[in-house]
Amino acid sequence: MKPAPFAYVRPATLDDAVAELVATGGDGKVLAGGQSLVPVLAMRLGRPGTLVDITAAAGLDTIERRGAVLRIGATTRQRRLERSPAANDVPLIGMALPFVGHRELRSRGTVCGSLAHADPGAELPAVASCLGAVLEVTGASGRRTVPAAEFFAGAMTTAVGAEEVLSAVEFPVAAPGEGFGFAEIARRHGDFALAGVVTRVRSAGGAVQEAVISGFGISDRAATRDVTDLVRAAADSADVEAALRPGTEELARDVVDTAGDSHGSQGYRRRLFAVLAARELAHAHRRSTEGRS
Structure with missing residues (x-):
């Protein structure tokens, strides 16, 4: 057509x-x-x-470190950010971007474009939700900021109005004691995920201070939950991943509400989410205590 x-x-x-x-x-x-x-x-x-x-609009093709945040402009290509040393400041970006479509698509696709499109199976909205990114929206009345938790309203629906532009996004850079995890299952590399998870764990003195998980491909938007108590309870186990599994299985029943399709039922996606969540929370916890992201 x-x-x-x-x-x-x-x-x-x-x-x-x-x-x-x-x-x-x-x-x-x-x-x-x-x-x-x-x-x-x-x-x-x-x-x-x-x-x-807006590709010719001046000043929107930016990657800029501003204190504790990495600011990405509206026309910044995904491939450019993927290859930029600045991406090292936000490890989850480096983990997720290679799974966003294919390299040829990332050469044209923009970071803010993926966020504004808000596909439920997309990686970057889940990264933004897990990190608590802040999105800048510009309209006739000026600029306003929207936290990721309030930005995604549903499948392909956001807080951007019909006469507004998503002009930038600010991701918090990794802090000492933070560890991250990312994984997805898709039919082929570059396809939208059947289920995926993004995890962040912050530890201090060997103790878990905060743990967050965002799942994608499992609901009408990235499903983000505070799982600090779950990770804290499993942290002293000899096998953290195994200790997390009962909790992530229960979490899967809560957050995976897609009806399923020809590629995977709801039950299958729940099993995928539970396994990936336990594994990547364990990875993020280990990295947080080892002092590497």
Whole structure:
């Protein structure tokens, strides 16, 4: 199929892009990398009247360390961030990006574009949720920030309004005593995950201070839970992963609510999540106590 007819504009600044969106009266759509949007247009699942291409907007293609956060601009390509030394400041980004689509897609796809698309099976929304990232949204009334916990409203639904642009995201950099884990199961590398997990554990003096897990591919958005008590109870076991399994199996029954499809039932996804969660929480815990991310 081919897209329905649309108007195309390519503003030179973010303010101009917002003005163009306002002029459409809510019938515009932002184009950055296009790796999610173009297929939607081609299948006529979306029919915006105007595409507002922000790739030429000045100052949005940025990767910048600002104190305790790594700021990523709206048009920063995933592949560029993947290859940047700055990604080492946020280890989960380095773990997750190689699993985002294929290398060719990451060369065009943007970090903020993946977050704005909010696919339930995507990796980056789960990373943002697990880390407590802060997203910057720009509209006619100015800029506002939205924590990841409030940004994702459901499948392909976010807090970005029809006349706003997701202009940047800020990921907190890894702190001393933090360890991370990432894993997913997909039919083929580059496919959306049947189930995946992102984990973060913070320890001090050998004791678990905080543990968070985000699951993706299992619900209508990344399912994020505080599992500090679960990890703390298993931390002194000879086999931490095995000690975590009963708890992650119970957690799976709570967070995996997808009805399933031809690729995997709900029960299968629950088993995948429980196994991956126990393994990656154990990995994150070990890394947090060993002083490496």
